[in-house]
Amino acid sequence: xxxxxxxxxxxxxxxxxxxxxxxxxxxxxxxxxxxxxxxxxxxxxxxxxxxxxxxxxxxxxxxxxxxxxxxxxxxxxxxxxxxxxxxxxxxxxxxxxxxxxxxxxxxxxxxxxxxxxxxxxxxxxxxxxxxxxxxxx
Amino acid sequence: xxxxxxxxxxxxxxxxxxxxxxxxxxxxxxxxxxxxxxxxxxxxxxxxxxxxxxxxxxxxxxxxxxxxxxxxxxxxxxxxxxxxxxxxxxxxxxxxxxxxxxxxxxxxxxxxxxxxxxxxxxxxxxxxxxxxxxxxxxxxxxxxxxxxxxxxxxxxxxxxxxxxxxxxxxxxxxxxxxxxxxxxxxxx
Numbered sequence: 001x002x003x004x005x006x007x008x009x010x011x012x013x014x015x016x017x018x019x020x021x022x023x024x025x026x027x028x029x030x031x032x033x034x035x036x037x038x039x040x041x042x043x044x045x046x047x048x049x050x051x052x053x054x055x056x057x058x059x060x061x062x063x064x065x066x067x068x069x070x071x072x073x074x075x076x077x078x079x080x081x082x083x084x085x086x087x088x089x090x091x092x093x094x095x096x097x098x099x100x101x102x103x104x105x106x107x108x109x110x111x112x113x114x115x116x117x118x119x120x121x122x123x124x125x126x127x128x129x130x131x132x133x134x135x136x137x
Numbered sequence: 138x139x140x141x142x143x144x145x146x147x148x149x150x151x152x153x154x155x156x157x158x159x160x161x162x163x164x165x166x167x168x169x170x171x172x173x174x175x176x177x178x179x180x181x182x183x184x185x186x187x188x189x190x191x192x193x194x195x196x197x198x199x200x201x202x203x204x205x206x207x208x209x210x211x212x213x214x215x216x217x218x219x220x221x222x223x224x225x226x227x228x229x230x231x232x233x234x235x236x237x238x239x240x241x242x243x244x245x246x247x248x249x250x251x252x253x254x255x256x257x258x259x260x261x262x263x264x265x266x267x268x269x270x271x272x273x274x275x276x277x278x279x280x281x282x283x284x285x286x287x288x289x290x291x292x293x294x295x296x297x298x299x300x301x302x303x304x305x306x307x308x309x310x311x312x313x314x315x316x317x318x319x320x321x322x323x324x325x
Contacts (some may be wrong), residue, residue, distance in 0.1 A: 020211060029309060040188075044304070048202075048208075049208075062184055
């Protein structure tokens, strides 16, 4: 195997865990977003899978969690529909929606990259004679 | 409900201590599994801190632990045990069921495990629900379904966002009521 195959194989080995965990994160975030209940503690469902996201996604999740903590601290203001409290709540929800979009895009990109890596690896595994034959053609 | 019953083992006096101990144990195991799967442990810790007291006082860490365990096992291609823990997670809180399609997709390339995975997923559910029905009749399950079905839109849900936005702009009047253990919102 040449050195590029080693790099591709190493990338593939680290990717599957990441892919599974990212898929779980996306599915559960979708459930949280579409749920009519959406209690603050539902964010805990996502916590184990946050560890497999990019830094940008992690930052967005921490931001959403922080805003959740803030509006639960001022829950009486939220219930009485105080503008500042409601704005914080709406902003938190917008961050969660954006996080879903970003995560979905990155997951699709990762799946495409993985498929590309696999095709490349299959190409590198062809016997040298066959590769030479193709080169001549 | 084992996670809520187990802390009673030494009596009511030590319930809180043992409950928090269970939460801590689940957290440590989740961190270990994240490390084994190549995840960023600092991200897990950083994402817990803002949630604050909710993390310690709520039940949701236990199904989160079971789902993480299931996903770890799935990543090791042990889909039978993964299905079993998803099943236990579902019996703890409903949401882990939504991760079964991911396990199902993995089973497509591990067909030998399909039958055992189906059994390991369904048997705990059949046993537990069967026990509930045997002792309490099907009314218990029906009333649970009715309760969930009658719940309105929670104030802090995404679905309430358009209503809140319009309220901020002064375009509607909202009624907030406390029903089904949460604050529900609707227009006047």
